[in-house]
Amino acid sequence: MIEIYTDGSCKGNGTENALGGWAAIVYIDGVIKSVSAGTEKNSTNNICELKPIIWAAGHYGDRHPTVYTDSAYAFNALTNWRHGWKANGWRRKNNGEIKNLEYIQAFDNMESMGLTINLVKVKGHANCK
Numbered sequence: 001m002i003e004i005y006t007d008g009s010c011k012g013n014g015t016e017n018a019l020g021g022w023a024a025i026v027y028i029d030g031v032i033k034s035v036s037a038g039t040e041k042n043s044t045n046n047i048c049e050l051k052p053i054i055w056a057a058g059h060y061g062d063r064h065p066t067v068y069t070d071s072a073y074a075f076n077a078l079t080n081w082r083h084g085w086k087a088n089g090w091r092r093k094n095n096g097e098i099k100n101l102e103y104i105q106a107f108d109n110m111e112s113m114g115l116t117i118n119l120v121k122v123k124g125h126a127n128c129k
Helices: 045-063 072-087 101-112
Strands: 002-011 019-028 031-041 066-069 118-121
Touching: 002 045, 019 045, 031 045, 045 066, 045 072, 045 101, 072 101, 072 118
Parallel strands: 002 066, 066 118
Antiparallel strands: 002 019, 019 031
């Protein structure tokens, strides 16, 4: 069983010099197997929440892991909203632009290639593993 816990944050979120970071911790059969992390200048909190989920899909999607996120935005964008946006030509209902579209489309492309995850929304800072 593969479980991946993800998180992201961004100091100075939304400002020109914002510094973001993300991490993914991979458990296989209850044992930590790897930790991956990254940083990004001029980022946002939402991008840093999406990145480890996309990383998990790209690295473990062929094994269909359960991936945990505390980001309601990332969860909804990747599991609920994405399908409607795609059906609408990657536009919102009001024809508005979708933020972080490149990341959402990257996830969608991975899923189209058979790289799937079970994304689970958890409460933030809730004493998970």
